Amino acid sequence: MDIATRVYNHRWKMDPIVRSLIDTDFYKLLMCQLVFTNHPQTQVTFSLINRATHIPLAHLIDEGELREQLDHVRALSLSRGESTFLRGNTFYGKRQMFRPDFMEWFENFRLPPYHLERVGDQYELTFEGTWCEAMLWEIPALAVLMELRSRAVLGRMKRFELQVLYARAMTRVWEKIEQLQGLDALRIADFGTRRRHSYLWQDWCVQAMMEGLGTGFAGTSNCLIAMRREVEAIGTNAHELPMVYAALAKTDAELAHSPYQVLADWQAEHSGNLRIILPDTFGTEGFLRRAPDWLSDWTGIRIDSGDPATGAEIAIRWWQDRGQDPREKLVIFSDGLDVDKIQDLHARFVGRVKISFGWGTLLTNDFRNLAPDDGLAPFSLVCKAVSANGRATVKLSDNPHKAMGPKDEIARYKRVFDVGPQVAQDVVV
């Protein structure tokens, strides 16, 4: 290495984890534009939730370092090249996906303040602001916490231990990719930004998928990596839309209608492969049963909780009931996937529907059993919209372990959305 580079690098007071505002999931930007248009004044609070309470984040991660990283994220703004990419690139076959008014806003955007407090072994970390401001904290906050935890564990390892750790992790990812190579007409995307081991590791995984899967690799949800590696940016919409819309509802009738209002707003903006239904926020079965007919014209559905095969069968029956041909429809699996599950789902549904996979944590953070005391195993950390204009949000999902919100509100939602008994599934990651 040349001397100047070395000296320059050593002048950094820290090694920033998130170095770009578009080091985030692409669908956040799609949703942000929708929110910018339809709910510019709504105040939303996002909050970090560590479902893995056995992982004492506040023990592992120094508060000062965490603040430094979060402060660094707050100092970021969209670079000229990033702006050009968002304005000029074709996303999902569409030019100018992002409207000029939204881009102008985004070019001047800075993330709002955060509130950080140590409570016992955990951190309380919340973000308040208008919805389109606060929502952009979700992914960088998760990435910062995940990577600081990785660094805390890695910091105790010796040089060759580290080399071999990554050698093992690379071998593991590659063997998964080799296992996927045999699957006919595979379409799989990286959805692993939020729980990645680190930025560089996610970037490695994406490149390995590019080489190993060729056209079977559909792209990455990470907007920055999509730009740098010149692959498709992938993603549609998430639970936060129906959760916030529902929280804003003033009556039970408005509440019952809110998930469809989300999709009506979405449809006004997006077509084609972006018209993907995410049906499970308040229970998939009831959602589909009560759905307006126009929704069955949409391109596909994303299965993100509950037993995925069951979810897909429900969708297939629903399309058939509505006179649609399931073979023309797209099913995207995105919940807790790993290669065996991908193989099973592929074998079961290939030829019956179009299928695609959004592979997350077990792509970009499968460090299970690779570090002492399994210290690098991924864990279930989320950052969710917990209130909107002062009203608590609720999520039911198709897995009661993933439900969130105040108890009485959960009961009300279950009644309004007519959710019957649900099967609990372990939340692995």
Place this chain on the structure above:
Amino acid sequence: MDIATRVYNHRWKMDPIVRSLIDTDFYKLLMCQLVFTNHPQTQVTFSLINRATHIPLAHLIDEGELREQLDHVRALSLSRGESTFLRGNTFYGKRQMFRPDFMEWFENFRLPPYHLERVGDQYELTFEGTWCEAMLWEIPALAVLMELRSRAVLGRMKRFELQVLYARAMTRVWEKIEQLQGLDALRIADFGTRRRHSYLWQDWCVQAMMEGLGTGFAGTSNCLIAMRREVEAIGTNAHELPMVYAALAKTDAELAHSPYQVLADWQAEHSGNLRIILPDTFGTEGFLRRAPDWLSDWTGIRIDSGDPATGAEIAIRWWQDRGQDPREKLVIFSDGLDVDKIQDLHARFVGRVKISFGWGTLLTNDFRNLAPDDGLAPFSLVCKAVSANGRATVKLSDNPHKAMGPKDEIARYKRVFDVGPQVAQDVVV
């Protein structure tokens, strides 16, 4: 990378495999000084022998590239720092191991010409000169051929395939090291220069052993790596000494005495841990039976062919017969070792003798089953003294598969050295 460095690197017309005259086994230099003193005028021919005839080296390796690499080796001379190291370093506890007259000669040394011819799928490669000149070709010639073969196979692999190849190889070496960590009072050295996958890979293996084994790692046979990594340079003497001494013998009586003459000359120069008997050149049992009493005073023995446990038991009985305490003696195992064999031998002999291991090919070139068609598996390539002053050399060893020399001479040697029936062992590497 800075621009100048990149431009500079791209000006190299090739990537040299051997970049230093001391990128060789340390014992070559010890032996070279002995030859320089005792046989300065003897003419010796070394010849490459590919025991693995199924590996078509001349198909795999371009003759032009091979010549470029060999020409580069011929252009090397001892650098000032290397000379300072050899003159000033302590080897085996001794200062000035290399005498000033030898160092003066070595400082002006260049390797003699080579003779290269393609014959079918193989190369005939020979080196002629005075013994001390020609003998220094052995290790660089082997290293060049092994690494050119590696490069030929690696050249067909894609970028992430390559990364994962090395990830797997690193993991494999590390897991071997972890397996060795449990062994009480382990002493193990790298003997893998001659059949290494590549220089950088050997260097990696040495560093991994340093970190993983600590004081259990005794050092490396590679003089350059020993210098750069500041570890012990390890090695004593090899079969070429008795082979050439024997070839020079004028009568059967001189022939029978020749292996002991080697050790008498050695003893005049070296003491302590360098007094290691290599007994198998013409059969271990007869060699020890006829050995002069002073030889039992030597520090230890190196077992390099035949069944290693049998060889060690023979040595133990011999010491006992000569009134020596085997617990004070050192047994060095160095033939075709891998971790399981090391563990077995350790378990069997720990406490009965001092033991040490010289771990070669399966340390520095265990790429078995890692490349398509197993194209990177190590194979048995040697470079041997085949004649001295025009007379063919002979090696019997304790494994008839390792015997070499003209048939009638082998028969004569078997008679003179009274070699009985031998058990054939597969030569893995």
